[in-house]
Structure formats: C-alpha cells, structure tokens
Amino acid sequence: MRSACRPLFLLAAVVALAVTGAGTAFGSIAAAPATPAIVAISPSDGTTVGIYPPVTVRYAAPVTDRAAAERALTVLAPEAVPGHVTWRGATEMTWLPESYLPARTRVQVFAAGWRTEFETNAGFSAEGDISAHTFTVSIGGVPVRTMPASYGKPGWETPAGTFPILEKFRRVTFDSRTIGIPLSSPEGYLIQGEYAERLTWGGVFVHSAPWSVESQGSANVSHGCVNLAPDDAAWFYENAGIGDPVQLHW
Template sequence: MDEKPMHFQANTQQARWLRRGLLLSAAVAVTGALVTVSAQAQPVLPGVGTGSTQPAVDQPVEQAPFAPPNINIADGETVGVAQPIIVTFKEPVEDRAAAERHIKITSSTNPAGYFYWTSSRQVRWKPAEFWPANTDVNVVAGGTTSSFHIGDAVVSYVDDDTKMITVTVNGEVVREMPTSLGKPGYETPNGTYIVGERLEKMTMDSSTYGVPVTDPEGYKLEVEYATRLSNSGIFVHAAPWSVGQQGYSNASHGCLNVSTADAKWFLENSHRGDAVIVSNTEGGTLSAGDGLGDWN
C-alpha cells in the first residue's frame, strides 16, 4: 500500500484540532512531518484557564478618593424592596465620578440602577424599579462593606377614594385596613413612601412643624405603634379616637390613622425599606428631597 504524503498527515492532525476547538488563532508552518503552532494559537482569555483578573504586581490598585464612609444598611440586615443604598462620606467629595467608581454594588439578581447625589457628602443608589424580592446584596465603598438581604416584596397601597390600606406580600393581598388620612388643609401627599423607623410609643407634637400646641389645630399626645413613612412626620399609627371615621372620612393632620390592632400588625409586619404608595389625595406629591421620598 502506498504511503500517504506527509503533508496529508499534517492536515489531518490540523483538522482534529479544529474539531476539538483547540486551534483558536494559529499560524501553522508545515515542513515535511513537522507542524509548528505559534504561541498565539492558544490565547489566554480573562477568567479562563490560566487567565487572571487580578492586577499585576507592578500595577498598584487605585486608592479610593475618600475615607471609609458610612453605609446605611447594616451587615446582615433585612430591608424592603424600596430601600435605597445611602453612602455618607466623612468629608465633601469633589470628584463625584471617581467616588462612584470606588463604590461596588453587586447582588444575586443584578437589577439595573443608578447613583444620585443629595449633597457633596452623600450619594445614593437604587434600582430603576423596586428590588426583586429575596435578593442578596453586597456593597464595598472605600474600605467599608455591607452584605444584606432584600426580603419579601411588601407593598402597601393607600387609596383616599376608598379610605383603605391594602397590604400585599409578593403580590398577594394579606390585609386590608380602614384608614383616615389628612383632612382639608392637611392633606396627605400622594407618592411612594419608604418605611423608616418603627416606634411602639412616641409623642407627636404639632410645634415641631410650626403649629403651637395652644393653637386650635395644635396637639401634643402620645401614640402607639407608629411606623414612619416620611421625615416630614407622616406615620401609620394607632388612633382609637378616629376609629368611627376610618374608612369613611379624613380627620388627621396628614398621618394615616388606623385602629390599634391594625397599627400593631402593620408595625410588626413591616421592614425598613418597605413601600407604601398613596394615591387620589388632594395633597400634591411627597417631595423627593424628604429623605424617604426617593421614588418620587
């Protein structure tokens, strides 16, 4: 049997390499029985094989242009789907773009989002829409880190037309509560609120927003089960004195009055960062600069 020419054996070996995906970009020189593959035939790809994403020893990592800042969500904390990430710096930041480059936010769901500055010492980040429920998030900012959890999607809807608060968890209605919103002259603003602090007891004082206690519209009283919705002083709280109006008419100075049982349930079943959406009032819209009005 005649022997096959050597160049045919070389081409057959080359075909095997191609079929196995090993010949990515080759310079092949055939000389008799010798097949020489250049060093470029097997390029190193980032994150593949011997590739490395770590900087070379002689390439120092750029230092963050700020001291370790404060991150508003504690390591291990569970927050609601409306919670923004707030980074507060020790000193004013001059180069905001550089600061943003040194804040790394990763999560198990990776929703699209964006930074927005509230002052030279504070930047916030939130997803374009509410966080997906049950997302794990990690934040690294100039030496400060926080790993936390986004819990179930607890979203409450407040409708001034029906005077009802409808609480949903992951899209399912779990409770409906009659309410009394802000009366004429004190209308509750529309908009998306973020649950803040929760207090089993607190003193509400009209003088804190400019209405003396001695004024006909003034007051100073202790309330139970108060869940903050705005820095301007809007709460869901127990108001046993207005139970007869809850579900029918508005009697508050802007808060959402509910029964003691409903207020207790709401406080105990809310997380910081849950969303409360108010609609159909005559009170305009909650200010985005309120501190808990990031979605407006």
C-alpha cells in the first residue's frame, strides 16, 4: 500500500475567545476603523505550547488593510519577539517567530483589543534527516529517541525547513484527490491514517505508516510525509504538541 500525505479535511487551529473565555477583551475589539473585529486567537489563554508556536488571529470578515492588522499585533516573551506573518485567506493571519522561543517562558499576545497569554514547554523538538532516514526527538536540546523513518520519494520530495506542529489527529483520512490525483491513478490512495501531526497546510504530516515499515530507515517511499512505524508514531503523538518544531533536512 502506498504512503499517504494529504488529509480529506482541513481544520483551523484556533479557539473562539468569546465562547471559551480563552483570552480577555479590553477596550474596543476592532483593530482599526478599516479592520474587522477579531473573533479568535490561538494559542488560547493559559495553555502550554511548543517553542515555535504559530500565533493565529481570525477576523469576523475579510481584512482589506492587512498592513494595519499586522501592525496591531504584538508578541512579548518577555521582550518583543521578531517574527513574520502569513495569511490563509482574507480572514486568518498567522505569526511565526523567526527563531525558537526560550523554554518555560511566558508569552503575551496583544492584537488590537485582545490579549492572551500562554507558556512554552521544556523545549520538545524533532529533527528529520531525509538522507539518513531517521527522525530524532530532543527535549531541551538533549536527544531522547531516534526512530527509523521514510520520507518523500522522487517527485514527491519532503520539503526541507523548520515547521511547527499545527494540528494533531488520532485518526485522519488521507485522500489523493485533495492534491489532484484520482483514485484510479497508480499514485492514487484513500487511506485511514493514525497518529498524525500536521506540519503544513499543503498536506505534509508526521504519521503512522505500517505499510512502509520495511522501507523506514533505508528508503524514501512516501508522498512527502514523514512515515513512522506504528509504535514510534504513537509515542510521538502522545508526547508532541502544538507549536513543537520539526526540522527537516537532507
């Protein structure tokens, strides 16, 4: 069976503050006259996340003045933290730090009328060596577990870079049609996956792949995802969290 790397569905990793109380509104909730109201921010107030956390702000309506929205966002840990902003559509802005934040640090987010505060964990991170077919987890810079892995095969190479864990799924459906491959194609697949962590909105995951165990540690055979054996994938799922960095390199 082929490896699978793209989900059937996409879920936004945000929490509605007004519903859950996952933050505090102060003053006006409108960022600026031309900027819609903020309806959600993640990470939510009081949570603990990884040292490479994406901060996502969702708006009630499309944002036409993105520069104003970006200027209204401040992240302190405990001093101002440099980062860069990307947009998913017209209503969701995500900030990512330029480098890892310190472990066990309180982080405050101010976004034009909203404030939320979260804390980083002990520094859980993973390094995927695509050439060596290994996946190594460290805590506080100290390696704690190295696992055999399989990455993207030629034509479906796993991207190099550092990615935060965006979402976690105990079970997920991988469907090749979401990336334009019909099920009737030799590359087509429709697979029920387990123990999956999303690294990109384009569909790169770390996940359990019992179908590629024989290749893990020796060959790259996936469609771009990080394939782990079921026991290793379950361990990673239980220990990894949102905002934990995964560095992938050749």
